[in-house]
Amino acid sequence: MAPYQALKGMRDILPGEVSEWQEIEARARFYFEAAGFEEIRTPVLESTDLFSRSIGEGSDIVHKQMYTFEDRGGRSVTLRPEMTASVVRAAVENGLLRASKTVRLYYLGPMFRAERPQKGRQRQFFQLGAEILNAKKPEGDVEIISVVHGLLGFLGLKDFRIKHNYLGSSEERTSYTQALKEYFGKFSAEMCEDCRYRIEKNVLRVLDCKVPSCQSRIASAPSLHLSEDSMAEYRGIEEMLRARNIPGETDPRLVRGLDYYTGLVFEVTGGGALGSQDAVAAGGRYDGLIPSLGGGELGATGFAAGMERILLARGSFAPEDDRQVYVAVLDESPGTLGYFEIVAQSLYGIGRKARRDPAARGLADHLKTANKWGLRQVVIIGENEVKNRRLTVKDLRAKTQEEVGLDDLAAYLTRKREKSC
Numbered sequence: 001m002a003p004y005q006a007l008k009g010m011r012d013i014l015p016g017e018v019s020e021w022q023e024i025e026a027r028a029r030f031y032f033e034a035a036g037f038e039e040i041r042t043p044v045l046e047s048t049d050l051f052s053r054s055i056g057e058g059s060d061i062v063h064k065q066m067y068t069f070e071d072r073g074g075r076s077v078t079l080r081p082e083m084t085a086s087v088v089r090a091a092v093e094n095g096l097l098r099a100s101k102t103v104r105l106y107y108l109g110p111m112f113r114a115e116r117p118q119k120g121r122q123r124q125f126f127q128l129g130a131e132i133l134n135a136k137k138p139e140g141d142v143e144i145i146s147v148v149h150g151l152l153g154f155l156g157l158k159d160f161r162i163k164h165n166y167l168g169s170s171e172e173r174t175s176y177t178q179a180l181k182e183y184f185g186k187f188s189a190e191m192c193e194d195c196r197y198r199i200e201k202n203v204l205r206v207l208d209c210k211v212p213s214c215q216s217r218i219a220s221a222p223s224l225h226l227s228e229d230s231m232a233e234y235r236g237i238e239e240m241l242r243a244r245n246i247p248g249e250t251d252p253r254l255v256r257g258l259d260y261y262t263g264l265v266f267e268v269t270g271g272g273a274l275g276s277q278d279a280v281a282a283g284g285r286y287d288g289l290i291p292s293l294g295g296g297e298l299g300a301t302g303f304a305a306g307m308e309r310i311l312l313a314r315g316s317f318a319p320e321d322d323r324q325v326y327v328a329v330l331d332e333s334p335g336t337l338g339y340f341e342i343v344a345q346s347l348y349g350i351g352r353k354a355r356r357d358p359a360a361r362g363l364a365d366h367l368k369t370a371n372k373w374g375l376r377q378v379v380i381i382g383e384n385e386v387k388n389r390r391l392t393v394k395d396l397r398a399k400t401q402e403e404v405g406l407d408d409l410a411a412y413l414t415r416k417r418e419k420s421c
């Protein structure tokens with residue numbers, strides 16, 4: 001056994017699998033930006049208070065999952081367990097919010113929760129997500145669900161299901177919480193230990209419990225009674241979703257464990273290889289958060305998706321990636337390597353990535369690597385090519401070979417790709 005191991009629940013993403021991550025990240029960025037979202041990057045470490053206040057003392061996250069410690073100055077700091085609180089903190093602190101403007105932000109990055117590791121559940125895991133700050137009702141709710149729906153499809157997920165529910169206003173939520181407290185309070189003794197804590201601190205989360213012995217009491221728990229106004233809002237959102245052909249169904253037991261949710265909440269489950277950790281994404285409206293972190297009375301909605309679970313649910317990308325071009329650099333002289341740089345940049349200019357194997361010796365060896373990496377196009381650079389400012393391009397699948405001038409390479413490969421599509 002190696003003398004040092006990664007911490008429990010935290011894993012290395014090794015070279016053999018990293019291309020899948022890069023693909024997800026690149027697609028997510030592309031999709032978000034096309035939908036009008038801008039990336040935000042916030043620190044991994046924040047003051048503990050930010051999370052305990054916004055996520056809520058009664059949530060599982062704050063109660064028992066946070067990596068909290070004292071820094072050298074004796075301040076309590078926490079590795080972020082999720083991003084919404086950080087994004088809102090950053091938006092308020094940096095003056096990004098205005099009553100007249102809707103702000104659309106997205107993020108990608110590691111989150112930390114000290115939970116029991118299992119398939120699809122880690123202590124360091126990655127999320128991608130988005131927030132619409134100053135989100136109008138109901139347009140913002142419809143927009144966020146359309147983004148989740150479109151994005152997951154673009155990332156290659158097939159059989160996912162969108163479930164939603166309406167938590168109503170904070171008053172409706174409060175009276176529902178009261179009713180649940182009374183109901184579960186009677187059965188406290190037969191519920192699991194976590195639920196007993198939740199009944200006191202965050203009774204909504206009891207509805208989320210997966211422990212088998214809690215299920216019969218959960219099934220007969222009272223349902224949320226919405227006012228006519230809230231009901232009309234919910235129906236309105238459903239209608240708009242239908243008009244956009246976005247499938248979804250109501251799950252009256254769906255609640256979000258974090259304190260700040262109001263209005264429309266949703267969860268996406270992925271099936272397939274996910275097993276019991278089948279929630280791929282979750283989110284909803286959180287109108288109370290911006291004001292509680294010192295911003296104006298602005299509503300907001302957002303979602304987060306687990307990247308490990310996306311990868312598990314979607315399976316591998318096709319091994320042949322035609323965005324990558326293998327470049328066989330036949331010698332290591334400065335002239336050849338300089339020429340390679342020019343070729344790599346010209347490929348980059350058309351959205352293609354140059355790959356090379358510095359350990360390969362001789363053309364046969366290079367072709368072997370290209371095959372192993374599943375790359376179809378091979379650009380060969382040898383002494384003659386450098387001298388004549390030309391390149392030899394091999395197509396390993398069509399078994400063709402042609403010579404093109406350096407200036408024509410981009411157009412040539414683009415033409416080839418269009419033909420093969």
Ligand code: ATP
Nearest residue numbers: 113120121122125279280281282304305306308309
């Ligand atoms: P779960 O019910 O699975 O614990 P959650 O309600 O705690 O999920 P959220 O806080 O809503 O999850 O996070 C959004 C998404 O992030 C989840 O749907 C899931 O895909 C992913 N996620 C959450 N916790 C983990 C974890 N420990 N490991 C891997 N992915 C996670």
Ligand code: MG
Nearest residue numbers: 060061113115
């Ligand atoms: Mg959880």
